Amino acid sequence: MLIVRDLLLGPQRFVDLQAGLPDISPNVLSHRLRELQESGVLQRRTLPPPAASRVYDLTTWGAELAPIVTALGLWGSRTPIMPRTGEMRPNSLMLSLRSTFSPSDEPDWSANYEIRIGADTFCVRVNRGRLTEMARGPAAVPADAVIATDHKTLGLLVTNGEDLETAVGSGRMTLTGDIEAARRFLAAVGL
Incomplete structure (x- = not known):
């Protein structure tokens, strides 16, 4: 598996x-x-x-x-007994984001995202409030927003070990392009 x-x-x-x-x-x-x-x-x-x-x-x-x-x-x-130690790798982090994505009923939310985790790049597409694509590699079309961080920071965000404002404020995560679109995506995945 x-x-x-x-x-x-x-x-x-x-x-x-x-x-x-x-x-x-x-x-x-x-x-x-x-x-x-x-x-x-x-x-x-x-x-x-x-x-x-x-x-x-x-x-x-x-x-x-x-x-x-x-x-x-x-x-x-959600395991009650396993310790939350160790690092999540980029693939696991992206799959975690995909699994926690909350669809929106707002038909006007369509955007292309590029998520950079260290040297790894992933493209994400939201169309009419639904996550329609998540794949390894750069987007085939220009990204509306780029989210860049390292796997440790994103892992902390995913496991609620840190909040988004702290990660952005410290410079360990950068949001470029349409900042509101980036924040909207991160909110949809629970960050």
Whole structure:
């Protein structure tokens, strides 16, 4: 499920998957990827030039696991016994934001966002108050607002260990472009 979780936001190379799952050996990861390929959950393909990298990507059938993985994440986040220590990685942070997004009935809220977590970039699209896209990589269209931070700060915000004004005021999070649109998105995900 952790491999599926890390592929929910788009394809990844083997080294990217390994970096996101530091407690798994390369041999075990290779074995799990092969099993998931054989069962039709993911596929291995080559990206078009100039990247031309070999990546793993969920199949249509594998992508149907998204609500299950999201539900498990929400369930696990409310655990009464597990300590809230450790760092959340960018993929987990973005999936956390997706799972806590509260749709709006305001049809005038449509915006493109770019969220930068350290060296990782994600694009987010809200259309008519609904989250319609969240994927790894820069937005195909210009972003209305850019939210930039590091994974530790966003992790603190997600777990209510810090408030938004403190993160922005300290300079550990920056909001550029349409600041009100950025704040609207962050409010919709509970930050």
